[in-house]
Amino acid sequence: MKIVDKVAVVSGGGSGIGKATVLALAERGARVVVADIDEVSGSQIVDQVLGAGGTAICVRCDVTRTKDLVHTFTIAVEQFERLDIVFNNARIGGEDLFADESGDWARIIDIDLTAVIDATRIAVRLMKQANQGGVIINTASLIGLWPMASAPVYAAAKAGVVNFSRSLAYLKDESHIRVNAICPELVDTAMALGGLGEAQLQELRSLGNILRPEDIAAGVLKLIEDDTRAGAIMSITVTDGRAYVTG
Numbered sequence: 001m002k003i004v005d006k007v008a009v010v011s012g013g014g015s016g017i018g019k020a021t022v023l024a025l026a027e028r029g030a031r032v033v034v035a036d037i038d039e040v041s042g043s044q045i046v047d048q049v050l051g052a053g054g055t056a057i058c059v060r061c062d063v064t065r066t067k068d069l070v071h072t073f074t075i076a077v078e079q080f081e082r083l084d085i086v087f088n089n090a091r092i093g094g095e096d097l098f099a100d101e102s103g104d105w106a107r108i109i110d111i112d113l114t115a116v117i118d119a120t121r122i123a124v125r126l127m128k129q130a131n132q133g134g135v136i137i138n139t140a141s142l143i144g145l146w147p148m149a150s151a152p153v154y155a156a157a158k159a160g161v162v163n164f165s166r167s168l169a170y171l172k173d174e175s176h177i178r179v180n181a182i183c184p185e186l187v188d189t190a191m192a193l194g195g196l197g198e199a200q201l202q203e204l205r206s207l208g209n210i211l212r213p214e215d216i217a218a219g220v221l222k223l224i225e226d227d228t229r230a231g232a233i234m235s236i237t238v239t240d241g242r243a244y245v246t247g
C-alpha cells in the first residue's frame, strides 16, 4: 500500500514507538489520527506534525473501552473519509505481579490483548464496509515469542497478539485486509525507562544494545508498503547499535 494520502489511526501515538510511527507516517503524507489516553502528549505530537506541514488530529481514547475505540475510528472516517491503516500499539507500564494479591494482572490482559482484538474487530468491520482493503499492525513483543519469568502475564498477552494476528492472514484473500504483528526487542521509550531506570538505560545505549523507536516505525512502514505481507510476524532485534529485521 502506498502511504501518501492514506488515513492511519495510531494508538499510544503520544509517546515512544507510537510517536515515532505517527511522525514517520505523516512524513510519508498520511493523514494521522493520534489516539491516546494522554491528550496532552497526543496533542503535542499533532502540533509537531502540523508544524512540519503534515496532517494529524488527536482523539482522546482509552483503548480498553469499546466506546472510545468506536468513537476514534468514527472520527477518522468522518474527518478524512476513509480508514486505511490501524496501528494497535498502546500499553501501560507497571509490574507484572501475577502472584501478588494486589497485582492487577487482568489490566495487562485488557490493554495488551483484549484491546488489540477489540480494535482489530472494529477496524475490520469498517474496512469491509468501505471495501477498500486496509492494513492493521499489532504491536506484540519479542516476549510474545519467548518466555519471560519477570513478566508472565505480559508474555501471555503478547503471545496472544502474535497468534491472533497470524490467524487473520486469511483476510487478505477474503477482503484485501492485511493483519500483521511486530515484535520488538527492548526499545528506548518511557516504558523501558520505567522498567530499567536511567542508569541502566544509559549503559544499554552506550553499548548499542537498545533499539530506537524509529527502528520500529521503519518496520511498521515496511509492513504497510509490502502488499504480500499478511499474518506476518516481524521481529526487530539489536546488536552493536544496529537493528535487524526478521520475518
Ligand SMILES: NC(=O)c1ccc[n+]([C@@H]2O[C@H](COP(=O)([O-])OP(=O)(O)OC[C@H]3O[C@@H](n4cnc5c(N)ncnc54)[C@H](O)[C@@H]3O)[C@@H](O)[C@H]2O)c1
Residues within 6 Å of the ligand: 011, 012, 013, 014, 015, 016, 017, 018, 035, 036, 037, 038, 041, 061, 062, 063, 064, 089, 090, 091, 092, 093, 111, 139, 140, 141, 142, 183, 184, 185, 186, 187, 188, 189, 190, 191, 192
Ligand atoms: N519499549 C519496549 O522495550 C517495548 C518492547 C517490545 C514491545 N513494546 C510494545 O510497544 C508498544 C508501545 O510501547 P512504548 O515502549 O512505545 O511505550 P510508551 O510508554 O512510550 O507509550 C505508550 C503510549 O500508550 C498510551 N496509553 C497507555 N494506556 C493507554 C490506553 N488505555 N489507551 C490509549 N493509550 C494508552 C500512553 O499514554 C503512551 O502514549 C506497547 O505495545 C509495548 O508493549 C515495547
